[in-house]
Amino acid sequence: MGKGRLEAFSDGVIAIIITIMVLELKVPHVADWAALQPLIPVFLSYLLSFIYVGIYWNNHHHMLHAVTRVDGRILWANLHLLFWLSLIPFVTGWVGENHVASVPVALYGVVLLMCGLAYKLLALALVAHHGKDSSLALALGKDRKGLVSVAAYALAIPLSMLHAWIGVAFYVGVAVLWFIPDRRIESRLAP
Amino acid sequence: MGKGRLEAFSDGVIAIIITIMVLELKVPHVADWAALQPLIPVFLSYLLSFIYVGIYWNNHHHMLHAVTRVDGRILWANLHLLFWLSLIPFVTGWVGENHVASVPVALYGVVLLMCGLAYKLLALALVAHHGKDSSLALALGKDRKGLVSVAAYALAIPLSMLHAWIGVAFYVGVAVLWFIPDRRIESRLAP
Amino acid sequence: MGKGRLEAFSDGVIAIIITIMVLELKVPHVADWAALQPLIPVFLSYLLSFIYVGIYWNNHHHMLHAVTRVDGRILWANLHLLFWLSLIPFVTGWVGENHVASVPVALYGVVLLMCGLAYKLLALALVAHHGKDSSLALALGKDRKGLVSVAAYALAIPLSMLHAWIGVAFYVGVAVLWFIPDRRIESRLAP
Amino acid sequence: MGKGRLEAFSDGVIAIIITIMVLELKVPHVADWAALQPLIPVFLSYLLSFIYVGIYWNNHHHMLHAVTRVDGRILWANLHLLFWLSLIPFVTGWVGENHVASVPVALYGVVLLMCGLAYKLLALALVAHHGKDSSLALALGKDRKGLVSVAAYALAIPLSMLHAWIGVAFYVGVAVLWFIPDRRIESRLAP
Numbered sequence: 001m002g003k004g005r006l007e008a009f010s011d012g013v014i015a016i017i018i019t020i021m022v023l024e025l026k027v028p029h030v031a032d033w034a035a036l037q038p039l040i041p042v043f044l045s046y047l048l049s050f051i052y053v054g055i056y057w058n059n060h061h062h063m064l065h066a067v068t069r070v071d072g073r074i075l076w077a078n079l080h081l082l083f084w085l086s087l088i089p090f091v092t093g094w095v096g097e098n099h100v101a102s103v104p105v106a107l108y109g110v111v112l113l114m115c116g117l118a119y120k121l122l123a124l125a126l127v128a129h130h131g132k133d134s135s136l137a138l139a140l141g142k143d144r145k146g147l148v149s150v151a152a153y154a155l156a157i158p159l160s161m162l163h164a165w166i167g168v169a170f171y172v173g174v175a176v177l178w179f180i181p182d183r184r185i186e187s188r189l190a191p
Numbered sequence: 192m193g194k195g196r197l198e199a200f201s202d203g204v205i206a207i208i209i210t211i212m213v214l215e216l217k218v219p220h221v222a223d224w225a226a227l228q229p230l231i232p233v234f235l236s237y238l239l240s241f242i243y244v245g246i247y248w249n250n251h252h253h254m255l256h257a258v259t260r261v262d263g264r265i266l267w268a269n270l271h272l273l274f275w276l277s278l279i280p281f282v283t284g285w286v287g288e289n290h291v292a293s294v295p296v297a298l299y300g301v302v303l304l305m306c307g308l309a310y311k312l313l314a315l316a317l318v319a320h321h322g323k324d325s326s327l328a329l330a331l332g333k334d335r336k337g338l339v340s341v342a343a344y345a346l347a348i349p350l351s352m353l354h355a356w357i358g359v360a361f362y363v364g365v366a367v368l369w370f371i372p373d374r375r376i377e378s379r380l381a382p
Numbered sequence: 383m384g385k386g387r388l389e390a391f392s393d394g395v396i397a398i399i400i401t402i403m404v405l406e407l408k409v410p411h412v413a414d415w416a417a418l419q420p421l422i423p424v425f426l427s428y429l430l431s432f433i434y435v436g437i438y439w440n441n442h443h444h445m446l447h448a449v450t451r452v453d454g455r456i457l458w459a460n461l462h463l464l465f466w467l468s469l470i471p472f473v474t475g476w477v478g479e480n481h482v483a484s485v486p487v488a489l490y491g492v493v494l495l496m497c498g499l500a501y502k503l504l505a506l507a508l509v510a511h512h513g514k515d516s517s518l519a520l521a522l523g524k525d526r527k528g529l530v531s532v533a534a535y536a537l538a539i540p541l542s543m544l545h546a547w548i549g550v551a552f553y554v555g556v557a558v559l560w561f562i563p564d565r566r567i568e569s570r571l572a573p
Numbered sequence: 574m575g576k577g578r579l580e581a582f583s584d585g586v587i588a589i590i591i592t593i594m595v596l597e598l599k600v601p602h603v604a605d606w607a608a609l610q611p612l613i614p615v616f617l618s619y620l621l622s623f624i625y626v627g628i629y630w631n632n633h634h635h636m637l638h639a640v641t642r643v644d645g646r647i648l649w650a651n652l653h654l655l656f657w658l659s660l661i662p663f664v665t666g667w668v669g670e671n672h673v674a675s676v677p678v679a680l681y682g683v684v685l686l687m688c689g690l691a692y693k694l695l696a697l698a699l700v701a702h703h704g705k706d707s708s709l710a711l712a713l714g715k716d717r718k719g720l721v722s723v724a725a726y727a728l729a730i731p732l733s734m735l736h737a738w739i740g741v742a743f744y745v746g747v748a749v750l751w752f753i754p755d756r757r758i759e760s761r762l763a764p
Contacts, residue, residue: 012205014582016206016585016589017210019586023593025663027663061648079241089213094218098220196389277404395591402595468623479600480602
C-alpha cells in the first residue's frame with residue numbers, strides 16, 4: 001500500500017493543529033497597546049507550540065521520505081501520534097491562559113512525552129515493516145536525539161512542579177536540539 | 192474520472208472532523224489538577240470518537256485503494272458518508288458535556304448507525320460501478336463486520352435509554368472489532 | 383502552469399467550509415430529546431448548505447477535470463469563488479439561529495447568487511484560456527443550468543422578503559436541479 | 574528531497590488561515606438588515622485579509638513552481654512564513670472589532686511587514702539552494718515589488734498612529750500592486 005494518503009492525511013491534521021492554536025489568541029475588545037499585554041504569555045506559548053508542531057512535521061516529513069510502503073499497523077501508529085499532537089493546542093491554551101503556572105506546564109510536558117513516545121513507536125513500526133537492514137533503519141540509526149528528548153520531558157514534568165519556568169527551560173532546550181533538521185537521513189538520501 | 196481528488200477531499204474533511212473535536216476540551220481557567228477532573232468524560236468521549244473517525248479513515252483508505260475510477264453517484268455517496276461523519280463532533284461534545292447521559296449516548300449511536308449505513312451505501316455504489324466480479328467486489332466480500340456493527344448500533348440505541356453505559360459498552364466493542372484493519376483487502380491486494 | 387495545487391488548495395478550503403458549518407450546532411447543556419428541538423432549523427440549514435457546498439465541489443471537480451493549464455487570472459477567479467463560498471457558513475448560521483426569518487433567507491440568496499456568478503466567471507476565464515473550440519468549452523456548453531440557477535436566486539431574494547419559505551423553496555429547487563451531476567462533461571470525457 | 578509535501582502542507586495551512594477568518598463574522602441574534610451594520614468593518618477587514626492571504630498563496634505557488642528541490646533550511650523558512658501568516662486572522666479580527674482604530678491597524682502593518690520579510694527570507698533560502706544562476710534566481714530577479722511593499726508597511730505603521738485610515742490606504746495600495754500576478758516568473762517559465 002502506498003504512503004501518499006498517509007502523508008496527505010497527516011499533513012492535513014498537522015496543518016489544522018498548528019493553525020487552530022492561534023484561536024487561543026482572543027481578539028481584545030479594547031484598541032490600545034496595553035490590551036495586548038495579557039496576551040504575551042498566550043503568544044509565547046503559541047510560538048513554542050508552533051515550533052514543536054513544526055519540528056514534528058519536519059521530522060515526520062524526513063522519516064516518511066525514506067518509507068516505501070505502509071501497512072495497517074503503521075496507519076494506527078501514525079494516528080496514535082496524531083492523537084497526542086492534537087492535544088498540544090489544549091495544553092498550549094492552558095499554559096498561556098494561566099500565565100505559565102506549574103500544573104499546566106507539567107501537563108504540557110506529559111503531552112510532549114506522549115508525542116515523543118508515539119513518534120518512537122511509529123519509527124519502530126516502520127523499521128519492523130522495512131527490515132533492520134533497510135536504508136530507513138540505517139538512516140534512523142540509534143536516534144539519540146529522540147532518547148534525550150524523552151528523558152528531558154520525563155525530568156521536566158516533576159521539575160515543573162517545583163517551578164514552572166524550569167519546565168519551560170527544558171522544553172525550549174529540547175526544541176533547540178531538534179530545530180536542526182535530521183542530517184543523518186538527509187545525508188543518506190542525498191543523491 | 193480519477194479518484195485522486197475524491198481521496199484528497201475526503202482526507203481534508205476527515206482531518207478537520209478529527210481535529211475540531213479537540214476544541215470541546217475547553218481550557219480551564221484554574222491552574223490545578225482538580226480543574227481537569229470535569230474534563231475526563233469530555234476527554235474519554237474525544238478518545239472514542241478519535242478512534243471511530245480513525246477507523247473510518249483507515250477503512251476508507253483501504254476501500255478506495257482498490258478503486259480504479261469514480262462517477263457522480265460515488266462522489267455523492269462519499270459526500271453522504273462525510274455528512275454523517277461531520278456530526279460526530281456534535282454528538283461527542285454532547286456526550287462529554289453531560290457526563291455520559293442516556294439521550295446523548297443514544298444519539299451518538301444514531302449517528303454511528305447512519306455512518307455505518309452510509310459507508311455500506313458507498314461500498315455498494317463502488318461495487319455497482321466496478322462490477323460484481325471486480326477485485327474490489329471480491330475484496331469487500333460479504334462484509335460481516337459491517338453488518339455486525341450496524342446491528343450493534345441499532346441494538347445500542349434503545350439499550351442506551353435503559354442505561355447509558357450499556358450503549359458505551361457496545362460502541363467500545365464495535366471499535367475493538369474494527370480496530371484490526373481489514374485483512375481481506377490487504378491480503379488480496381498484496382503484490 | 384499545472385492545475386494540481388489549484389485543486390489541492392480549493393479542496394482544502396471547501397473541506398474547511400463544509401466542516402466548520404457544523405460548529406453552529408452548539409452542544410446543548412441539557413441531556414434530553416427536547417434540547418434538540420431548537421437545533422432543528424440549525425440542522426436543516428446545515429443540511430441544505432452541506433448539499434450546496436457539495437454541489438460546488440462536485441461541479442468544480444468536473445470542470446477542473448477538463449482543464450489542462452491555469453494562469454494568474456484563473457487563480458484569482460478561483461479565489462473569488464472561494465471567497466463567496468466562505469460566506470456560506472455565516473449566512474447558514476444566521477438562517478438557522480433565527481428559525482428561517484425573511485432577511486437571513488434573502489441574504490442567503492445573495493451569497494448563493496454571488497457564488498453562482500463567481501462560478502460563471504471562473505468558467506469564462508477557463509474557456510478564454512483554453513479557447514472557444516477546446517474540449518472544455520464544448521463540454522461546458524451553454525450552461526443552461528447555471529443561468530436558470532442565477533435567475534432563480536435573483537428571483538428568490540425579493541420573494542424571501544414576502545415570505546421566508548418561498549426563498550427556501552427556490553433554494554431547495556435549485557439544489558435538486560444540480561444534484562444530478564453534469565452528464566455533459568462526464569459523457570464527453572468518458573473514454 | 575521533493576517539494577510535494579512542502580506545497581501540500583503550505584496549502585493546508587493557508588487554506589485554514591483564509592477560512593477561519595470568517596469565524597470573526599459572528600452570527601447576529603437579530604434577523605433584520607440593521608443587524609448587519611456593525612459587521613461592515615469586520616467584513617471589510619476580512620475582505621482585505623482574504624485578498625492578502627490570496628496574494629501570498631498565489632506568489633507562493635509561483636515561486637515554488639520554479640523550485641526543484643528543498644532542504645531543512647527551506648522547510649523552516651517556509652514554516653516561519655506560515656507563522657506570521659497565521660497571525661493575520663488575529664489582527665484582522667482586532668481591526669474589525671474596533672471599527673478600524675489606530676493601534677490595531679498599526680499592528681496589522683507589523684504582521685504584514687513580518688510576512689513580507691519572511692517571504693523574502695524564503696526566497697533567499699531558495700536562491701541559496703538553487704544557485705545564483707538558476708532559472709529560479711533569474712525569475713525572481715531584483716523583486717522590486719517586494720522591496721516597495723516592505724517599505725510601505727514600515728511607513729504605514731507609524732502613519733497609522735496619526736490616522737488609522739492612512740495605514741489602511743497603504744495596505745490597499747500594496748494589495749493592488751500585488752494583485753497583478755508576477756509576470757516575470759510566468760513569462761520565463763512559459764513553454
